[in-house]
Amino acid sequence: xxxxxxxxxxxxxxxxxTRIDGEIPVELELTSVSEFLQSPRQERFSIEFRGPTDRFxxxxxHDLEHxxxxxxxxxxxxxxxxxxxxxxEAVFNRxxxx
Numbered sequence: 001x002x003x004x005x006x007x008x009x010x011x012x013x014x015x016x017x018t019r020i021d022g023e024i025p026v027e028l029e030l031t032s033v034s035e036f037l038q039s040p041r042q043e044r045f046s047i048e049f050r051g052p053t054d055r056f057x058x059x060x061x062h063d064l065e066h067x068x069x070x071x072x073x074x075x076x077x078x079x080x081x082x083x084x085x086x087x088x089e090a091v092f093n094r095x096x097x098x
Contacts, residue, residue, distance in 0.1 A: 009033045048087055
């Protein structure tokens with residue numbers, strides 16, 4: 001599966017699953033897909049997930065399972081917390097082949 005802006009946009013508001021320490025299941029909801037920015041040199045976008053308030057994912061690589069996208073490995077960064085959960089971001093910044 002190619003991790004594209006379009007692919008994530010089609011899965012907005014759907015659930016992904018991961019595990020803490022390979023054991024404790026955590027469900028994340030894809031809550032936001034940023035604008036797709038493209039220049040002659042690169043393309044950029046970011047995605048945000050919301051996880052539960054009682055489970056925290058540390059910054060780093062996480063394998064996320066999704067019914068449509070299969071398993072994807074993303075570098076997630078915690079970016080906030082509110083009454084609804086913890087928020088995590090993955091940023092995509094790809095250089096175009098010259």
